[in-house]
Amino acid sequence: MNKATRLFPGWCGGLLLLLSLPALAADHAVILMYHHFGDDTPPSTSVTLAQFDAHLAYLADNGYRVWPLEQIVTQLRDRKPLPEKVVAISVDDAYTSVYHEAWPRLRARSWPFTVFVATDPVDQGLHAMMSWQQMREMAAAGVSFASHSRAHDHLVRHRAGEDEAQWRARVRADLLHAQARLQAELGRSPPLFAYPYGEYDNSLRTLVGELGYSAFGQQSGPVSNYADPLALPRYPMAVAFAALDEVRDKLQSLPLPVLHVEPDDPVLAPDETRPVLTLTLHPGGYDPNTLGCYVSGQGRVTPRWLDADRTRFTVQAERPLAVGRSRYNCTAQSSSGAGWLWYSQPWILRHPDGSWYRE
Numbered sequence: 001m002n003k004a005t006r007l008f009p010g011w012c013g014g015l016l017l018l019l020s021l022p023a024l025a026a027d028h029a030v031i032l033m034y035h036h037f038g039d040d041t042p043p044s045t046s047v048t049l050a051q052f053d054a055h056l057a058y059l060a061d062n063g064y065r066v067w068p069l070e071q072i073v074t075q076l077r078d079r080k081p082l083p084e085k086v087v088a089i090s091v092d093d094a095y096t097s098v099y100h101e102a103w104p105r106l107r108a109r110s111w112p113f114t115v116f117v118a119t120d121p122v123d124q125g126l127h128a129m130m131s132w133q134q135m136r137e138m139a140a141a142g143v144s145f146a147s148h149s150r151a152h153d154h155l156v157r158h159r160a161g162e163d164e165a166q167w168r169a170r171v172r173a174d175l176l177h178a179q180a181r182l183q184a185e186l187g188r189s190p191p192l193f194a195y196p197y198g199e200y201d202n203s204l205r206t207l208v209g210e211l212g213y214s215a216f217g218q219q220s221g222p223v224s225n226y227a228d229p230l231a232l233p234r235y236p237m238a239v240a241f242a243a244l245d246e247v248r249d250k251l252q253s254l255p256l257p258v259l260h261v262e263p264d265d266p267v268l269a270p271d272e273t274r275p276v277l278t279l280t281l282h283p284g285g286y287d288p289n290t291l292g293c294y295v296s297g298q299g300r301v302t303p304r305w306l307d308a309d310r311t312r313f314t315v316q317a318e319r320p321l322a323v324g325r326s327r328y329n330c331t332a333q334s335s336s337g338a339g340w341l342w343y344s345q346p347w348i349l350r351h352p353d354g355s356w357y358r359e
Contacts, residue, residue: 028224116148224255273320
């Protein structure tokens with residue numbers, strides 16, 4: 001199923017019909033994604049307290065509206081307009097620093113946020129995780145808690161000897177269990193889901209949609225009416241990417257108007273080490289002369305336009321991707337010069353022996 005079909009469930013007339021329709025409203029919001037808050041946790045998934053304080057001060061001083069994540073999803077789903085400068089704050093994994101560091105700072109500003117919880121580590125009472133009692137206290141004050149699966153497994157992976165039906169039954173049970181635990185402990189959990197590690201493929205995406213979720217990855221970019229509601233982007237915040245000037249650029253980003261993605265399944269076969277990505281854009285709103293793409297670990301590569309109107313282009317890594325998770329990030333300046341448009345495509349490359357990559 002391609003992106004346009006998911007975006008318009010009743011659509012059946014092909015891409016040319018979609019291109020003949022009036023332009024979609026480019027209403028958008030930015031979602032920031034955090035994990036740990038502090039100086040004594042892994043920098044790859046942490047922001048320092050000084051960085052987090054700077055982020056919050058920038059939002060406050062520059063007129064940003066911090067909305068509940070569920071409200072943004074509902075507005076996009078219902079095709080209702082979003083005001084300018086809307087941002088949501090999301091946190092994955094429910095570490096204790098959320099309770100001790102992030103929540104007091106956000107509560108002082110009366111700002112909402114959403115925590116995605118893997119329920120087994122909480123049930124096991126792991127020291128690094130918040131307790132259900134702490135989460136109940138936060139929920140009573142308006143903090144939202146949603147599903148991050150049961151055990152934070154690599155859900156796209158099939159276990160040894162597991163066929164598609166067995167995988168589907170196992171993952172479905174995992175997601176239903178996590179949602180039931182959240183509802184039992186906290187009374188309510190919105191139909192939002194964050195893929196563990198940001199990993200998904202078309203089979204998992206379909207299953208998550210059948211269960212009624214809107215879902216989030218870890219690829220970067222703003223959310224908009226162009227985004228797949230089962231693979232919504234967020235900007236990951238970590239020490240190396242959380243300097244205030246970088247965060248400012250991300251907050252000011254606009255959605256690249258992507259109508260069609262080929263291929264749209266992020267999981268690659270072991271021999272697909274240099275995937276060719278083809279994107280079809282809604283015409284207008286971007287300066288095609290400024291289009292550039294960036295490959296994880298390789299830097300900038302030059303995309304190639306496929307049509308005279310420059311609404312369709314292709315991009316390919318110059319060297320093989322590393323085994324594991326990678327991204328192609330593509331940006332272009334808006335035609336008005338008001339900001340940069342952004343799209344990110346995640347990839348998951350399997351090991352050459354056919355197994356899933358090693359952590």
